[in-house]
Amino acid sequence: MDAKLLIEENNKKRKLLTKENEAYYDDLLVYIRLHFSLSEQQSEEVLMEMLDHLIEGQKEGKTAKDIFGDDPLSYTDEIIELLPKEKKRNIIPFVGGIVVNIISWLLIIRGIILVSFSQFTEVNTDINLFGTTVVALAIGIFIIINIWFMLKLTKSSLFNEKRSLKKNMLKVGLFAAASMAVVLVIAKFTPDIGPSFTFNWWVSIILGAILWLFHFIVKKRKS
Structure with a gap:
């Protein structure tokens, strides 16, 4: 699935989140997307994996903090370090x-x-x-x-x-x-x-x- 379809799917699936989890996840999403040097395809794939993981955890009564931790900035920075770069993407x-x-x-x-x-x-x-x-x-x-x-x-x-x-x-x-x-x-x-x-x-x-x-x-x- 290409980046455009992943973004559309992400927008639909985020509606399944609770307000608390959505607010937490939205910060992760915006922070990653604001790094324009990252590969758009790889970034959207990782964001979708994180969203699916969060939705599954939510069904078990877990919150975003339970799944991703109390320090989302450090967690997201670690993910960004692993993502491939794409020069001057957007x-x-x-x-x-x-x-x-x-x-x-x-x-x-x-x-x-x-x-x-x-x-x-x-x-x-x-x-x-x-x-x-x-x-x-x-x-x-x-x-x-x-x-x-x-x-x-x-x-x-x-x-x-x-x-x-x-x-x-x-x-x-x-x-x-x-x-x-x-x-x-x-x-x-x-x-x-x-x-x-x-x-x-x-x-x-x-x-x-x-x-x-x-x-x-x-x-x-x-x-």
Whole structure:
């Protein structure tokens, strides 16, 4: 059974767990899946074996702690050490998909704003190549850093019964806001050097829609 089918089967079987066992197992699952360097096939096979073992133990009245122990982090780290590596399995398409999706929406929103404001005042549709490149790189770095921060925060909060979802969301929000503020400052003070070209609102919307459709189709094929 390939990884995709294993994930689907895993999602179905997890519904058989008690709330306590499901919470314990979900932390194991997320922690292993967040290690993108691991072989996806081998990781899903091990997760399925663990789930089957837990379901059988649950029928005998055992809890996840009885089966896997009171130190799930150490237990999972031992499993990860035994799993084969798979270089850059998901992180590149994962980040790339997010970047394409964000760019598509930025282009669409830009086009809508331009056409809306053009009804009341004269708008400048010119784009400076140097300034746009600098801002695009800043946004790309901003996205990568924020993804890294979210993954790190998620991983650190696993196996912690006192974790607070609201607190973590607040941290992510503040970090994203600070990063965006830096991007805005860069955009504000980057000088217009070199050539500029006209980028009309309708071109912006069409290009954004094409990118969004491309991302949607790719995502559908993978799901």
